[in-house]
Amino acid sequence: MKRMIFSLVILMFFLAGCAGQPQAANGGKVQVLASNEFLADLTRQVAGERAAVSSLIPTGVDPHAFEPAPQDVTRVAASQVLVINGGGLEAWLEGVLANAGGQRLVITASQGLVARPADDAEEHPEGDPHFWLDPLLVKTYIANIRDGLSQADPAGAQTYAANAEAYLRQLDDLDAWIRARVESIPPEKRLLVTNHESFGYFAERYGFTLVGAVVPSVSSSASPTAQDLAQLIDQIRQSGxxxxxxxxxxxxxxxEQVAADTGAQVVEGLLTHSFGPGVQDYIAMMKWNVDLIVGALGRE
Ligand SMILES: [Zn+2]
Structure with a gap:
């Protein structure tokens, strides 16, 4: 029996070795560009060694306000695969693709997910694009990235399937970790006020109430009116x-103005769209956010 298990282990190593050999197009790695950092990380998790993945939008740049420069068009032109979030987050995409010319596979990570409607639906008919703040919705991202990479590089399909499978388990672990952390906050204290309307999917998944947002839009580039701010101040006072x-x-x-008027505390550093110091992957970003939220709301 022991010998049989040993042989099986050897066989598995052999198979894993075969699947891991780079056979990508153009004699090298598949050149993949993701529109932002967390998509680049998710893509690397699926691609492993088979692709060279980079992020178009750098750390700390708000994707809602992103304006591509000529060198961004050059990077898109050089890519074989472009991974975007979709749902209206990449408003700049059409122009850049037209200017870049050529052919590439565009993977829309959120394809198939149903968006929450935006409060300002006239401005944002596609609804809320922040699906990634719910790790269980990111499972769809992983499946779309796996399928897209397999289409672009069929020789890697087995590798992509195995890597995706392993990462889906990590997403389940992350979901369980978040649930356990959030349980320390009584449901009536799970009250979120954010800078813009970004945590809707997170709130739905983990039982938070969205009290309001400083910028009452799914895009951070909108501006609140005096009436919007007065309403938010009321909502914060009423909800506590x-x-x-x-x-x-x-x-x-x-x-800060809203906080001063209501006695609420400003908690800085929520990582919605990109990574931060010491936070360099999607799972770390989610844990960082949850620690920040639980730290601020779990207090007596
Ligand atoms: Zn946003």
Whole structure:
């Protein structure tokens, strides 16, 4: 019996070795560009060694306000595969693709997910694009990335399937970790006030109430009116929300004003769209956010 298990292990190593050999197009790695950092990380998790993956939008740059420069068009032109979030997050895409010319596979990571409607639906008919703040919705991202990479590089299909499978288990572990952490906050204290309307999917998944947002839009590039701010101040007072979460890269002024008027605390550093110091992958980003939220709301 022992010998049989030993042989099986050897066989598995052999098979894993075969599957891991780079046979990508153009004699090298598949050149993949992702529109932002967390998509680049998710793509690397699936691609393993078979692809060279980079992020178009750098750390700390708000994707809602991103304006591509000529060198960004050059990078898109050089890519074989482009991974985007979809759902209206990449408003710049059409122009860049037209300018880049050529052919590439575009993987829309959120394809197949049903968006929450935006409060400002006229401005954002596609709804809320922040699916990735719910790790169980990211499972769809992983499946789409796996299928897209397999289409671009069929020789790697087995590798992509195995890597995706392993990462889906990590997403389940992350979901369980978040649930356990969130349980320490009584449901009536799970009150979120954020800079813009980004945590809707997260709130739905983990039983939070969205009290309001400083910028009442699924895009951070909108501006609140005086009436919007007055309404938010009322909502914070009525709900007793203790914190206004400021997303990294956003302007603190309005949040500070709202906090001063309500006695709420400004909590900085929520990582909505990109990574931060010491937080260099999607799972770390989610854990960082949950620690920040639980730390601020779990207090007596
Ligand atoms: Zn956003």
């Amino acid at each position: 929300a203790p914190a206004v979460f400021l997303e990294s890269g956003s302007n603190p002024e309005l949040a």
